[in-house]
Amino acid sequence: MPNSRILIVGGGVVGLCTAYYARQRGHPVTVVERGAPEDECCSFGNAGFIVPSHCVPLAAPGMVAKGLRMMLNPESPFYLRLRWDRDLWRWSWLFYRAANAAHVAACAPLLRDLHLASRRLFDELADLTGNEFGLTPSGLLVLCRSAPGLREERETAELVRKLGLQVEVLTPEEAKRLEPNFQMNIAGAVYYPQDGHLVPERFMATLRRLAADRGVQLSFSTEVAGWRVDHHRVIAAQTNHGDISADEFVIAGGSWSARLAGQLGLRLPLQAGKGYHLTLPRAKTKPTRSVLLAEARVAVTPMGQRLRFAGTMEIGGLDLSLNPRRIHGMLKSIGQYLPEFGPDDFREGQRWCGLRPCSPDGLPYVGRFARYANLAVAAGHAMMGLSLGPITGQLMAQVLSGETPAIALERLNPDRYG
Numbered sequence: 001m002p003n004s005r006i007l008i009v010g011g012g013v014v015g016l017c018t019a020y021y022a023r024q025r026g027h028p029v030t031v032v033e034r035g036a037p038e039d040e041c042c043s044f045g046n047a048g049f050i051v052p053s054h055c056v057p058l059a060a061p062g063m064v065a066k067g068l069r070m071m072l073n074p075e076s077p078f079y080l081r082l083r084w085d086r087d088l089w090r091w092s093w094l095f096y097r098a099a100n101a102a103h104v105a106a107c108a109p110l111l112r113d114l115h116l117a118s119r120r121l122f123d124e125l126a127d128l129t130g131n132e133f134g135l136t137p138s139g140l141l142v143l144c145r146s147a148p149g150l151r152e153e154r155e156t157a158e159l160v161r162k163l164g165l166q167v168e169v170l171t172p173e174e175a176k177r178l179e180p181n182f183q184m185n186i187a188g189a190v191y192y193p194q195d196g197h198l199v200p201e202r203f204m205a206t207l208r209r210l211a212a213d214r215g216v217q218l219s220f221s222t223e224v225a226g227w228r229v230d231h232h233r234v235i236a237a238q239t240n241h242g243d244i245s246a247d248e249f250v251i252a253g254g255s256w257s258a259r260l261a262g263q264l265g266l267r268l269p270l271q272a273g274k275g276y277h278l279t280l281p282r283a284k285t286k287p288t289r290s291v292l293l294a295e296a297r298v299a300v301t302p303m304g305q306r307l308r309f310a311g312t313m314e315i316g317g318l319d320l321s322l323n324p325r326r327i328h329g330m331l332k333s334i335g336q337y338l339p340e341f342g343p344d345d346f347r348e349g350q351r352w353c354g355l356r357p358c359s360p361d362g363l364p365y366v367g368r369f370a371r372y373a374n375l376a377v378a379a380g381h382a383m384m385g386l387s388l389g390p391i392t393g394q395l396m397a398q399v400l401s402g403e404t405p406a407i408a409l410e411r412l413n414p415d416r417y418g
């Protein structure tokens, strides 16, 4: 087992972290990535938040009603494109069933443990590399524009505090003291000092370099289109460059993981949640820490000279087209919190979108499938894939090496929906 050959499908943050930690344990590892080296999947363009505070799963009480209300507004932060797709209807039903207080109570401690363990691994990686990816442990400031928004964020903060994490509820004046050079039009804020941020493109470059330096084989422009199977074992992945055999196979294909599992007759409920970023190359003003515009669900991240605004969740299939209405919705909301920013400021700068892999219960799938002895998956991290990337990689490496995972994986079982 220590020297079993591992093939990982997908070179996003989850696939690369798995490769890095599996290689550390002595396995020969190959990563196949459909895209070219310069392509930027979801793991590159995200907001860069490292967020132990995000331990409340997306499937939480009130989320269904909120989602339905938002769907009536085409510029709202959430949008579900209705279509006749059995997988979408099943996913929605499973989400509805999971969105309750008992589910949150059961999952939040697990998400906290995963985030805190991942946070420690980010520190280790920063020490190892001279922090070449800009890890900034200066906390997350959640800005609320309205009294109901502040009430809701306070409730979340209370839950997070009960889980033992640090939280401060701030008046507008106290928030101003934290960010004296950044104008904010708010009713109040919540501050999570244990959170932080980094520059995701630089983190991905670091992971590629660390993996390659240690002997991981990275094959770009290599797409897995099918599998060769013998009884209950996968023998090879069929790619555009021929079959690649291995002893262990890991699906880490982000939003495409359901399709990859489906080719083996496995059901993995997963929907792509499209999000956008607008990145200003040189913003006229910047916060010193990461900021979340609460009601608008827009993340604001200082990245060196650049300032990134990221948001929206559009459940609309595997579609990577930019929808101008959603960008317009984001731009409108930014100015309501941050009066120094108007639509004119965003005429230049990068516009990008990526697909978050969303499971219906807000928990990723991490572990082996029962049907195939040598097939595992690491996917479905939704809006937390960067933050949970290192711990997911480490847990996968433990599973692949026959070790007991440091954090129990029962709730992340990929067969939990049969």
Ligand SMILES: Cc1cc2nc3c(=O)[nH]c(=O)nc-3n(C[C@H](O)[C@H](O)[C@H](O)COP(=O)(O)OP(=O)(O)OC[C@H]3O[C@@H](n4cnc5c(N)ncnc54)[C@H](O)[C@@H]3O)c2cc1C
Residues within 6 Å of the ligand: 009, 010, 011, 012, 013, 014, 015, 032, 033, 034, 035, 041, 042, 043, 044, 045, 046, 047, 048, 049, 050, 222, 223, 224, 225, 252, 253, 254, 255, 256, 257, 260, 273, 274, 275, 276, 277, 299, 310, 311, 353, 354, 355, 356, 357, 378, 379, 380, 381, 382, 383, 384, 385, 386, 387, 388
């Ligand atoms: C706007 C936005 C903001 C976000 N902000 C944050 C944040 O602040 N913090 C956070 O933690 N998370 C954030 N996320 C979520 C995070 O980016 C994702 O959860 C994470 O990137 C998922 O990583 P992944 O490796 O699972 O998938 P991906 O990054 O999508 O990588 C999967 C890879 O698999 C490849 N692939 C798929 N199919 C095949 C195949 N058949 N053969 C070969 N290769 C294949 C794809 O090309 C892709 O490169 C954000 C996401 C978005 C869209």
